[in-house]
Amino acid sequence: MNEKYKKESASDVVFNLEYNSERQRLIIPEYGRHLQKLIDQATAIEDAETRNKAAKYIIQVMGSLNPHLRDVPDFQHKLWDQLFIMSDFKLNVDSPYPIPSRDVLQLKPDALQYPQNFPKYRFYGNNIKYMIDVANKWEDGEMKNALVMVIANHMKKSYLSWNKDTVKDDVIFEHLYELSGGKINLLQSSEELLNTTDLLRTNKRMSNKITPAGQPKIQSNKNNKGSGKSKPFQKNNNQK
Secondary structure (H helix, E strand, C coil), X not given: CCHHHCCCCHHHHHHCCCCHHHCCCCCCHHHHHHHHHHXXXXXXXXXXXXXXXXXXXXXXXXXXXXXXXXXXXXXXXXXXXXHHHHCCCCCCCCCXXXXXCHHHHXXXXXXXXXXXXXXXXXXXXXXXXXXXXXXXXXXXXXXHXXXXXXXXXXXXXXXXXXXXXXXXXXXXXHHHHHHCCCCCCCCCCCCCCCCHHHHCCCCCCCCCCCCCCCCCCCCCCHHHHCCCCCCXXXXXXXXX
């Protein structure tokens, strides 16, 4: 009997099953295992000309698997980079683009430096601290005093948005003194901040049902539609 059509026993088939957990890890799983095997076979080819032909064929297959990337700039460049990455940088072929290296691929970006990691009064936000720093650089005068009062009122508004209760001006002045490093001192000042109701006031839209004062009300004729009576005609005697 031909070996091709030889019947195998069920136990042998189950024993020879290949599980994904036992297979080699895919570097770019989006392309699938068959393409990974093609790249491994191309890497093992000894003839350079045949290996280059196989690499170009694999690039065509990768392009057909990603038709949405055809409109992306440098589409071919990205495919060639992915080809070398999937070969674990072992594929030795002639590339029309610079060949990437493992060191460049594994570079990590520098850590970002945040201005404040743990601010003490988070409900004020970082912008208030920036405004206070700017006010500290200004010379004493009316402009600086006006800016300080704007900052203090905004701090009170931010405090009230975090705590829907009332707050005394002395509390805001103490926080302002602390955040400014002791350069802005309003603790002994006679200035008063805006009222709580003024800071939390919202602009309510005027309803169409409410007629402003001074404008005549327009009566609706809806009630006359179902009565069947029409308004009597009045002749104007002034007409000739």
